[in-house]
Amino acid sequence: MVESINREMEHHGAELSFKENMSYGDYLRLSDVLGAQAPLTDAHDELLFIIQHQTAELWMKLAIREMSEACNCLAQDEFAQVSKLMARVNKIFSQLNGAWDILRTMTPSDYTTFRDSLGKSSGFQSYQYRAIEFVVGNKNPALMKPHEHMPEVSKWLHQIYEAPGIYDQMVRALARAGFEISDEVLKRDVTKPYTTDASVQKAWEIIYRNPRDNWHFYDLAEKLIDFEDFFRRWRFNHLTTVERIIGSKMGTGGTSGAPYLKKMLDTVLFPELWQVRSDL
Numbered sequence: 001m002v003e004s005i006n007r008e009m010e011h012h013g014a015e016l017s018f019k020e021n022m023s024y025g026d027y028l029r030l031s032d033v034l035g036a037q038a039p040l041t042d043a044h045d046e047l048l049f050i051i052q053h054q055t056a057e058l059w060m061k062l063a064i065r066e067m068s069e070a071c072n073c074l075a076q077d078e079f080a081q082v083s084k085l086m087a088r089v090n091k092i093f094s095q096l097n098g099a100w101d102i103l104r105t106m107t108p109s110d111y112t113t114f115r116d117s118l119g120k121s122s123g124f125q126s127y128q129y130r131a132i133e134f135v136v137g138n139k140n141p142a143l144m145k146p147h148e149h150m151p152e153v154s155k156w157l158h159q160i161y162e163a164p165g166i167y168d169q170m171v172r173a174l175a176r177a178g179f180e181i182s183d184e185v186l187k188r189d190v191t192k193p194y195t196t197d198a199s200v201q202k203a204w205e206i207i208y209r210n211p212r213d214n215w216h217f218y219d220l221a222e223k224l225i226d227f228e229d230f231f232r233r234w235r236f237n238h239l240t241t242v243e244r245i246i247g248s249k250m251g252t253g254g255t256s257g258a259p260y261l262k263k264m265l266d267t268v269l270f271p272e273l274w275q276v277r278s279d280l
């Protein structure tokens with residue numbers, strides 16, 4: 001059997017010596033990646049917990065890159081590119097949502113075997129998660145505080161916080177295309193929360209009533225609704241997983257736990273896009 005596999009590899013010319021060549025593992029820095037799991041206990045499920053978080057952070061890294069590029073392209077009215085980038089972001093979130101099924105196999109009994117070792121660390125301190133919220137436009141300065149001890153991260157997060165996010169770039173694109181958008185929303189402080197603006201809502205109503213005449217905005221709107229839909233499902237999956245694993249215990253990050261996460265479900269990223277559905 002082994003011999004026949006070797007013959008097969010020789011026949012196909014597979015490279016078998018990597019003393020001189022860059023290998024798969026070299027290129028992917030697999031020693032770094034696979035060496036980056038350092039459980040603090042002997043608990044069987046701690047590795048699952050670490051890998052679940054690390055892989056989520058890797059996918060978030062890619063999502064931030066694609067979303068930031070989408071935001072830049074939106075500022076240049078490059079709608080086809082935005083659509084392509086957001087389609088990828090939405091697939092990433094679909095992947096992140098599917099991953100909860102793996103973590104759900106961990107029971108409360110399993111988790112208690114290592115929870116104490118986590119100290120005060122919590123996903124609440126995920127600076128990439130905050131970056132995703134900020135790139136969209138959902139910004140809360142208090143959430144930058146947990147990262148003050150890391151100057152580079154803090155600086156990076158501040159830059160995203162100060163810059164117009166996807167919501168504001170979307171509103172500006174509508175105005176550039178000739179839709180009547182109020183000065184109030186166009187000149188708003190982009191670090192502040194936003195709620196439904198009547199002029200933005202009117203623009204979406206025109207677009208949704210005539211998709212064929214406004215196809216790239218219609219497509220943009222649906223991509224953004226897809227994103228918020230996936231993001232809501234992510235929050236809901238997280239909450240349900242948390243409830244089944246820790247019930248109503250407080251979070252290691254210091255919040256009330258499930259009640260805090262329930263409150264976060266109320267967040268709305270693109271209010272006018274949801275509102276317009278009632279107007280049609």
Ligand code: HEM
Nearest residue numbers: 052056122123124126129242245251252253254255257264
């Ligand atoms: C056993 C599994 C998990 C439990 C029990 C859990 C629990 C919690 C709790 C209670 C919070 C609220 C903050 C706090 O006080 O700690 C929180 C926040 C958070 N967790 Fe998890 N979590 C789990 C898995 C995950 C995973 C796999 C991720 C993926 C990265 C994640 C990402 C986050 C994020 C981003 C927040 C902040 C949410 C926000 O502020 O809106 N969590 N988690």
